[in-house]
Amino acid sequence: MIIENIKLAFGAMRGSKLRTALSLLGIVIGVGSVVAILTIGDSAAKSITESISVGGLDMVTVYPAFGQRTTGTFTEEFGDTIMRDVEGIELVLPQNTSSAQVRNSKQNMSATVTGVLSSYGEALNFVYTEGEFFSSLDNINRRQVVVLGSAVAEELFPEGTALGKYVSVFRNQAKSYQVVGVIESKDATFNISYDKSIFIPYNTYDQRFRKNASVGAYVLKVADGYDTIEVSDKVTEMLDDLVGTDGYNLFSPASLAEMATQITGTFSAFLAAIAAISLLVGGIGIMNIMLVSVAERTKEIGIRKALGASPNVIRGQFISEALTLTVLGGILGILLGSGLSFVVTNLMKWSLHLSYASFILAMGFSMFVGVFFGWYPAMKASKLDPIEALNYE
Template sequence: MIFENIKLAFFAMRASKLRTALSLLGIVIGVASVVAILTIGESASKSITESIAVGGLDLITIYPSYGQRTTGTFTEDFSNTLLKNIDGIETILPMNNSNAQIRNGQENLSAAVAGVPSSYGKVLNLPYAEGSFFSDMDNINRRQVVVIGHDIATELFPDGSALGQYISIFRNQAKSYLIVGILEKKDATYSLSYDTSVFIPYNTYEQRFRNTSSVGSYVLKVSPAFETIAVSDKVTEFLDNLVGTDGYNLFSPATLAEMANEITGTFSAFLAAIAAISLLVGGIGIMNIMLVSVAERTKEIGIRKALGASPSVIRGQFISEALTLTLIGGILGIVLGALLSFSVTNVMKWSLHLSYSSFILAMGFSMFVGVFFGWYPAMKASKLDPIEALNYE
């Protein structure tokens, strides 16, 4: 019976192609809009997250305020204080940085000089074009060694490899540093441009480069078993009690990514809800074509009833027609929505993430519209008196 109803539905659609096409158009546009908006929203959210992830979604950075750096609270030993009081921290990297002039012969440029522990490269998973990060012994012995970014290596050593060469770093006076590593080109994060930075051992920076005991920032790596945002909240509470809300700034890429996802998700859902209105408009079009179809096929309905067709059979026939219409419109809408999503993400240079949940949502809603708006015409057809229907002109 179901297959027979579907065959009758296709026969009815072929009998009035233009009217069917116009009715399908509303469903196609509605489904395509919902699919495209949700897919583009998810693609935008994932692309934003991927960009933020360059800074490390499992990292938290603490920046002591300028006034707090002279109080003796934020020193290298403060790392141990955090490890003892906050669960979920795998490691802490103290860090200092400032700008300086870098020179090789006649080549001269300004760059950020960062004093970091020897584990910095491993924790942040830095990629190397040549060499490696300096060792723990380099840090302990305060050796004047340096790891340089891609752009610095290119500008200071345009004619050959920089590895094993010396550069001069000017602070109060020029000092020579041996290049032990060169980073591959790497996207900048919220706090640092790797391509235009140089890294020296933390102890070298503290005692030979700037002569300071305070720490400019701390990079916290969260253990895999813990949620970064939850650990960030604990660190915030601890620091608020220790130095007050004005004593530091805290930044976590994971928090930023969550905020971005919430904003894009809410905005996409809002637009999808608006787009779904066109599905309701399409449903009204389906009701219209079904009512016209009932009127045109009144005599046919009368003949079927005279031959023994029950009201439920007649009702099922017209509901099947409405469902077939919305099913076809839904499939075409999904295809169109996917193509629109591909085009937009390609233009915006985002990675495409198809929202399969939007396919199910749009198709389910379109079929609901078919049943909802097809029910009344079907009920009207099933209640026709067979004698009056046979005499209908």
Template sequence: MVAENIKLAFSSMVQNKMRTLLSLLGIVIGVASVVAILNLGESVTDSMLESMASGGLDMLTITPRGAARETEIFTDEFSDTLMRNVSGIKTVLPVLSSIAVMRNGQEILSGESIQGVTSAFFEENSLELSDGSFFTLMNNINRRQVVVLGKDLADELFPVGGAVGSYVSIFRNQAKSYLVVGVLAEKDATLGVSYNYTAFIPYNTYEQRFSRVTQVSNYIVKVAEGSDALSVSDDIESYLDVIAGPDYYMLFSPATMVEMAGEITGTFTAFLAAIAAISLLVGGIGIMNIMLVSVIERTREIGIRKALGATPRIIRTQFLVESVILTLSGGLIGILMGSLLSYAVVSASGWNLHFSLPAIAVSLLFSAFIGIFFGYYPAYKASKLDPIDALSHE
């Protein structure tokens, strides 16, 4: 019976091509916009994730806050302590930082960030050079006065170039000359972290020249491969809450940011999709309209079918199948158009295309639901027609 009904539905759709197309338009536009919005939403989230991941999704930063008490906890040795107590950590890099004045001849820059880092820092942060080299493990051990400059910093200190191999003065209590060994490649700020205006000197050099206290400015924690950054971040948090207390540190995790950003785009996408779904409702009313017209047009057919022994249920099913086939076709066309649209937008904007399979599945289910919901009344009306009146209908 269902096979016959589907056949019938298609034959009546084909018979009124223009009308079918026009009545489907609402559903097509509705489904297309829902699918496009959800596809684009996922694509944007994906691209965001990727750009954040390039900035090191597996990097966490612990920054001690306050004073006094923490200096006893957040020392050089804390790196090892943390690694011993929390699993899933590849390495912990302590970073010392402060603000200093730098000078090269006539060029004087104040308020620039100086960071004392170990040579592993560059590699773990995936930093790249535009010129020269990074300082080495031996430079650190020997407390050499060498510096790696951020791109913009190098450009301002050395407007005519030739930074590598030159000396730059860094003032802190007293001026010291540092040999520029490398200049970083320009890097876009991801999550607000950019090293374009930072000068890096070996950790031990910094310790000796700049600070008498042993408090580390921050720790960069690299999560081990295969471990989940979010859960490692949670573990570190619970560990630090116990040993330092929640008010005495800040934990910055790009993974947390990504999660938050994902939630925000998710909410936004859902909101847009809900608006688009309103056009599906309008489309559904269009379907109801056309089905009511169809019932009136086919009153005589209904009468004949009833005379031949069709029960109200059979008639109702016939019209319901027809409206579901109608809306499902609209849904399929809509999915196709929505996908094409999102493909076009994504190609133009250079994101990664991500087809939202749940969106497609839900759209199909929803269009079938619209067919049933808005087709029910016309189908019910058809099933309740009096056979004698229906047979005499012209």
């Protein structure tokens, strides 16, 4: 019976192609809009999260405020205090940063010089095109070794390997550093452009490059199994008590990623709700075509009733027709929405993440619209008197 009703539905659509196309248009646009908006929103959120996660979603960075740099609070030992008092921190990495001129025998450029511990490269998942990060012995012995960012290596050594070569770093006077590694290009984060940075051992920085009264920043690595946002909240509470809310700045990629996801999700849901209104408009079009169909096929309904068709059979036939229209419109709408999403994400250079939940939501709502707006015409058809229907002109 269901298959027969579907065949009848397609027969009715073929009989009035233009009217059917116009009725389908509202459903197609509605479903396509919902799918496109939710998919683009999901793709935007995931692309933003992927961009933020380059710096590590399990990392938290703490910067002392300008007025706190001479109080003696933010010292190397303070990192041990954070690890002791805040559960869930695996590693605390102090770092100091400043800018300097870097050159070899032929090339010269400005770069960011950062003094860090040997575990910094592993914590931030550096990948190397040449060599590796310096060792803990390099830091202990204050050796003058350096790891170059990709842009620095390309500028200073455009035609050959940088590994094993020497570069001069200027502060008050030039000091020579041997290159032990070159980092593969990495997106900027933590306010650091890795490609335009060079990294030297923390103790070397402190003794041979620039003496600091306090640590410039702490990079905190959150241990596996702990929520980064919860740990950063605990660090915030500790620092509020210790130096006050204006005594530091805290940056957490996980918090930014969560905020970006919430904002894009809310905005997408709002736009999708607006787009769903066009589905209701499409539903009115479905009701219109079904009422016209009932009027045109009154005599056919009368014949079927005279041959013994029950009201339920007649009602089922017209509801099946309405559902067929909306399902067809829903499929076309999903294809349209997916195509639009592909075009937009390519233009924005985002990675495409198809929102299959939006397919189900849009199709389900479309079918609901079909049943809701097809019910009245179906009831009207099922209640027709057979004699009056047969005499209808």
